[in-house]
Amino acid sequence: MRELITPLSQMLKNGEISSVELTNKYISAIEADNAKYNAYVSTTFDKALENAKIADEMIASGKATALTGIPMTLKDNICSDGDLTTCCSKILEGFRPYYDSTVWSKLKAQGAVMLGKTNMDEFAMGSTSETSCYGAPLNPRNVNHVTGGSSGGGASAVTASLAAYALGSDTGGSVRQPASFCGIVGLKPTYGAVSRYGLIAYGSSLDQIGVLANSVKDTALVFDTISGVDANDQTSVDYDFGCIADTLDNADVKGMRIGVAKEYFDGINDEIKNAIFDVIKFYEDNGAQIVDISLPVLKQALPVYYIIACAEASSNLGRYDGIRYGYRPENFNDVEEMILKTRTQGFGDEVKRRIMLGTYVLSSGYYDAYYKKACLLRQNLIADFDDIFGSCDILIAPTAPNTAFPLNFKGASPVEMYLSDIATVPINITGVPAISVPVKNDSNGLPIGMQIIGRKFGERTILNAAYFYEKNGNSQVEDFEGGVSL
Numbered sequence: 315m316r317e318l319i320t321p322l323s324q325m326l327k328n329g330e331i332s333s334v335e336l337t338n339k340y341i342s343a344i345e346a347d348n349a350k351y352n353a354y355v356s357t358t359f360d361k362a363l364e365n366a367k368i369a370d371e372m373i374a375s376g377k378a379t380a381l382t383g384i385p386m387t388l389k390d391n392i393c394s395d396g397d398l399t400t401c402c403s404k405i406l407e408g409f410r411p412y413y414d415s416t417v418w419s420k421l422k423a424q425g426a427v428m429l430g431k432t433n434m435d436e437f438a439m440g441s442t443s444e445t446s447c448y449g450a451p452l453n454p455r456n457v458n459h460v461t462g463g464s465s466g467g468g469a470s471a472v473t474a475s476l477a478a479y480a481l482g483s484d485t486g487g488s489v490r491q492p493a494s495f496c497g498i499v500g501l502k503p504t505y506g507a508v509s510r511y512g513l514i515a516y517g518s519s520l521d522q523i524g525v526l527a528n529s530v531k532d533t534a535l536v537f538d539t540i541s542g543v544d545a546n547d548q549t550s551v552d553y554d555f556g557c558i559a560d561t562l563d564n565a566d567v568k569g570m571r572i573g574v575a576k577e578y579f580d581g582i583n584d585e586i587k588n589a590i591f592d593v594i595k596f597y598e599d600n601g602a603q604i605v606d607i608s609l610p611v612l613k614q615a616l617p618v619y620y621i622i623a624c625a626e627a628s629s630n631l632g633r634y635d636g637i638r639y640g641y642r643p644e645n646f647n648d649v650e651e652m653i654l655k656t657r658t659q660g661f662g663d664e665v666k667r668r669i670m671l672g673t674y675v676l677s678s679g680y681y682d683a684y685y686k687k688a689c690l691l692r693q694n695l696i697a698d699f700d701d702i703f704g705s706c707d708i709l710i711a712p713t714a715p716n717t718a719f720p721l722n723f724k725g726a727s728p729v730e731m732y733l734s735d736i737a738t739v740p741i742n743i744t745g746v747p748a749i750s751v752p753v754k755n756d757s758n759g760l761p762i763g764m765q766i767i768g769r770k771f772g773e774r775t776i777l778n779a780a781y782f783y784e785k786n787g788n789s790q791v792e793d794f795e796g797g798v799s800l
């Protein structure tokens with residue numbers, strides 16, 4: 315995989331290219347290719363060029379850091395002051411927040427250049443990005459296949475070189491699974507490691523902002539910048555990660571204890587299983603110790619996730635009533651009818667399905683049977699993961715049980731779609747970090763992703779293991795040709 319941010323940053327600092335020139339290259343690439351991939355749903359080119367000018371001044375005055383002047387993108391559910399942020403939902407049509415998310419403020423302070431907002435499943439609910447009100451983004455590896463979801467637009471943009479990196483959100487896999495489907499890197503940090511101020515909420519006990527990038531080093535550089543405690547997000551944690559990117563060159567796996575849970579490979583197709591076992595063998599050959607473990611509770615993760623995520627979504631999405639912002643129908647007789655019509659016409663089918671499921675599991679008479687039980691089972695999962703990380707440093711698993719689906723393949727059956735989240739949701743339920751890295755292509759030429767899972771705040775360990783594989787292993791997913799060329 316190609317490191318992009320460090321070489322670009324060197325070129326900017328050496329004066330081989332200015333940030334304004336680089337930004338213009340990305341703008342031209344988006345103008346040429348976005349119709350092909352539908353990765354961006356809105357662009358902020360004027361602002362990007364203003365930010366690029368500021369970045370050039372920072373570079374000229376010696377104030378540049380790793381991300382200064384580098385063009386990137388935000389998922390359409392991450393707020394930036396005055397820019398369209400719609401969660402790809404009709405109900406937030408035309409919505410422009412009046413404040414910056416903390417992640418964007420931090421990046422902006424480093425001279426980052428934001429090109430626009432990227433496509434996603436409506437309110438981040440889905441695994442293909444097909445529920446977007448703007449239509450699905452397409453997978454640059456094969457445009458007849460989905461990008462995965464819900465951060466599919468960001469994955470598509472990064473893969474096709476229409477942004478150097480992207481921020482997405484991951485509630486149950488939405489950064490890692492599209493990274494896996496598109497053959498790039500995706501990091502879901504520990505719950506609390508990155509501020510969610512300005513991220514439009516889906517499932518508040520699960521949501522986390524993550525990074526999509528071309529390489530592990532790029533991912534680490536972005537994580538180093540966006541992580542940290544924030545007074546505006548009470549769930550953020552004051553943990554000192556130090557600088558991870560700078561230490562990656564010393565990455566080693568000698569003596570590392572790598573857990574392999576057999577349940578993680580149940581029902582996974584042989585091509586994916588074999589690809590990942592080859593990497594496990596690679597780690598073993600390089601001095602890691604493989605620990606066979608059993609995680610029977612894994613089976614419960616999917617129902618636990620869908621009960622908790624829907625319950626939280628039904629509460630979070632209660633605020634969309636047409637009164638203060640977003641879509642409002644033209645004709646209504648009273649407030650009740652206005653709210654009813656707003657929500658009926660504004661939300662798509664999948665969002666409505668989840669609001670109804672969530673309302674049901676929280677309702678009197680069903681709360682104990684569903685929501686409370688799911689919360690108790692969640693505690694078992696957390697305890698089992700804690701136990702495992704007593705005897706292992708990382709866990710290796712597939713990112714998804716399949717590679718990218720053909721377009722319109724899962725639309726007919728929501729449950730089929732939910733089942734494809736089996737490998738990613740346990741990570742959000744337990745709050746630990748995980749990274750997806752590309753391993754090889756399957757026989758249809760579609761990338762297979764591998765997850766490296768760590769203990770809470772174990773980002774350094776998983777990024778090290780991922781980097782060691784990227785540098786010394788045999789990843790066969792080629793860089794995509796196209797987009798910006800330098």
Ligand code: GLN
Pocket residue numbers: 438439440441463464483484485486487488489516623735
């Ligand atoms: N596919 C999962 C869902 O639909 C995860 C989505 C996400 O991480 N935002 O809930």
